[in-house]
Amino acid sequence: MKILLQKEQLHTALLATERITGKNLSLPVLRCVLLVAEKKELVVRATNLDLGIEVHIPADVSEEGTVAVPADTFVTLLSTLSYEGPLTLSVIEDSVVLTTPKSTTRIATLSHEDFPRLPKISENNLFTIQAKDFVTGLKSVWWSASVSSIKPELSSVYLYPEGEHLVCVATDSFRLAEKKVNISKIEKLETLLIPLKNVTEIIRHLENYSGDVSVFGDVNQIGFMLGNVYITSRAVDGVFPDYKQIIPKAFETEMTLLKQDLGDALKHVKIFSGQFNKLMVMIDHAKKQCVVQTQNAESGESSISLDVAVTGPDIQMSFNYAYILDALQSIATDSVTLQFAGVGKPTQLRSVGDQSFVYIVMPMNR
Numbered sequence: 001m002k003i004l005l006q007k008e009q010l011h012t013a014l015l016a017t018e019r020i021t022g023k024n025l026s027l028p029v030l031r032c033v034l035l036v037a038e039k040k041e042l043v044v045r046a047t048n049l050d051l052g053i054e055v056h057i058p059a060d061v062s063e064e065g066t067v068a069v070p071a072d073t074f075v076t077l078l079s080t081l082s083y084e085g086p087l088t089l090s091v092i093e094d095s096v097v098l099t100t101p102k103s104t105t106r107i108a109t110l111s112h113e114d115f116p117r118l119p120k121i122s123e124n125n126l127f128t129i130q131a132k133d134f135v136t137g138l139k140s141v142w143w144s145a146s147v148s149s150i151k152p153e154l155s156s157v158y159l160y161p162e163g164e165h166l167v168c169v170a171t172d173s174f175r176l177a178e179k180k181v182n183i184s185k186i187e188k189l190e191t192l193l194i195p196l197k198n199v200t201e202i203i204r205h206l207e208n209y210s211g212d213v214s215v216f217g218d219v220n221q222i223g224f225m226l227g228n229v230y231i232t233s234r235a236v237d238g239v240f241p242d243y244k245q246i247i248p249k250a251f252e253t254e255m256t257l258l259k260q261d262l263g264d265a266l267k268h269v270k271i272f273s274g275q276f277n278k279l280m281v282m283i284d285h286a287k288k289q290c291v292v293q294t295q296n297a298e299s300g301e302s303s304i305s306l307d308v309a310v311t312g313p314d315i316q317m318s319f320n321y322a323y324i325l326d327a328l329q330s331i332a333t334d335s336v337t338l339q340f341a342g343v344g345k346p347t348q349l350r351s352v353g354d355q356s357f358v359y360i361v362m363p364m365n366r
Contacts, residue, residue: 001035001037001063001064001065001066001067001089001090001091001096002037002061002062002063002065002088002089002090002091003037003042003059003060003061003062003063003088003089003090004059004060004062004086004087004088005042005057005058005059005060005086005087005089006057006085006086006087007078007081007083007084007085007086007087007100008084009057009058010042010044010057010078010087010089011075011078011079012055012057013042013044013055013057014033014044014071014074014075014078015075016044016053016055016205016229017033017044017045017046017053017054017055017071018033018046018071018072018074018075019201019204020046020047020048020051020052020053020201021033021046021048021071021072022048024048024049027049027114027116028110029068029110029111029112029114029115030047030048030049030115030116031070031071031072032046032068032069032070032071032109032110032112032115033045033046033068033069033071033074034046034066034067034068034112034115035066035067035068035069035089035096036065036066037059037061037063037064037065037066037089038061038064039061039064040058040059040060040061041056041057041058041059041061042056042057042058042059042061042089043055043056044057045115045118046071047116047118049116050195050197050198050233050234051198051201051231051232051233051234052116052118052119052231052232052233053205053229053230053231053232054118054229054230055228055229056228056229056230057228063090065091066112067091067096067109067112068109068110068111068112068115069096069107069109069110070107070108070109070110073107074107077098077105077107081100081103083100083101083102083103085100085101087099087100088100091109092106094108094109095107095108095109096109118230118232119220119221119223119232120223121216121217121218121221121222121223121232123216124188124216124217124218125187125188125214125215125216126186126187126188126189126192126215126216126217127161127166127183127184127185127186127187127189127215128183128184128185128187128212128213128214128215129166129181129182129183129184129212129213129215130182130184130211130212130213131206131207131209131210131211131212131213131226132210133166133181133182133183134166134181134206134213135203135206135207136179136181137159137166137168137179137180137181138157138168138194138199138202138203139203139330140168140177140179140330140357141157141168141169141170141177141178141179141330142157142170142196142199142200142203143170143177143326143329144170144171144172144175144176144177144326144327144359145157145170145171145172145196145199146171146172146173146196147172147196148172151238152193152195152236152238153193153236153238153239153240153241154171154172154173154241155195155196155197156170156193156194156195156196156236156238156240157169157170157193157194157196157199158170158191158192158193158240159189159191159192159193159194160189160190160191160192161183161186161189161190162180164182164183165180165181165182165183165356166180166181166182166183166189167179167180168180168181169240169243170196171241171243174320174323174361174362175323175326175327175359175360175361175362176243176246176247176359176360176361177327177330177357177358177359177360178243178357178358178359179330179356179357180356180357181356184212189215189217191240192215192217192222192235193235193236193237193238193240194222194233194235194236195233195234195235195236198233198234201231202224202231202233205224205226205229205231206224206226209226209227209229211226211227212226213225213226214226217235218235219235219237220234220235220237221233221234221235222234222235246346246360247346247348247358247360248339248341248345248346248348250341251312251339251340251341251348252312252313252315252340252341252342253283253285253310253311253312253313253314253315253339253340254310254311254312254337254338254339254340255283255290255308255309255310255311255337255338256308256309256335256336256337256338256352257290257306257307257308257309257335257336258334258335258336259328259331259333259334259335259336260334261306261307262306262324262328262336263325263328265292265304265306266279266292266321266324266325267325268302268304269292269293269294269302269303269304269321270294270321270322270325271294271299271300271302272294272295272296272299272300272301272302273294273296273321274294274296276320276364277320277321277322277323278294278318278319278320278321278364279292279293279294279318279319279320279321280292280293280294280295280316280317280318281316281317281318281319281338282314282315282316283308283310283314283315283316283340284310284314285310285311285312285313285314286314288307288308288309288310289305289306289307289308290305290306290308290310291303291304291305291306292304292306294321312340315340315342315343316343317340317343317344317347317363318363318364318365319347319361319363319364320361320364323361324349324361327349327359327361330357330359331349331351331354331357332351332354333351333352333353333354334352335351335352335353336349336350336351336352337349337350337351337352343363344363345363346360346361346362346363347360347361347362347363348360349361
């Protein structure tokens, strides 16, 4: 291999790929990025077997070749290199040699023969969506997925089409978040489960991209094509629960208040919520007030009264404060509405003026 390319482009590609490399005692080459020089580009590739990524960057290739370079060493080297401009990469025996006008560095390489291939599933285009809309959908729900791997379908983000929207859903059985976002084009999508452990990394790459993302998939793999970056993730082969059944069809009590007021109150009283994060919500229709209260026999108690708009009878229910506080991050409007179907029944939280996000939280036992 011998190529000439811009240092900044190489550095950016390495930063994008290096994060998913890691230690694997049975397959040490996974701590490397694979560099493939062919035609007029360099392909930088990394995988941890569950998630893979490759970045294509332009290069002047005078000699094609493939080499596996330890990612952390390569990234550190480029991060500390003050030179900005074109540099030369060449492979000499078992090393890759990086040359600038005033420096020469040799990095020992590993055999690239064992580096896994990334699945190519480009023939099954499921849907196309604006990157910002996809990120909004994933970020609005991923935090409510289960962190346990006992039920893989619950430790995933569930996707399916509905009209002109892509519906993103996640649940851990105690709470559920649903977000609908616009979708540019649907090809074959029916349902899709993205593992939670890969969602944050997918978001990280999509957040910095402003164009359309093409999503490909089959039973076992999902692929994301955005510009010169291709990401592949394992797909979960499972059946997401029929979550529509737990969404109440009618509500007895409804209160609306400012999101900021609710968030501030939760952050204040949570100090005394105890190991189960328990707080009491008490709604007084006559006074048009909501009191949020926590009590802890060992550390103390706290309560805050909030002015709210209320319809329906008084009600008292206990919740995990974190389950309500987490949901506020996915609400873009200034006001929120909490709808109570009755004591012990699921409670719904929605944005005022935005029907695209629905959140269901189960109460705690009193």
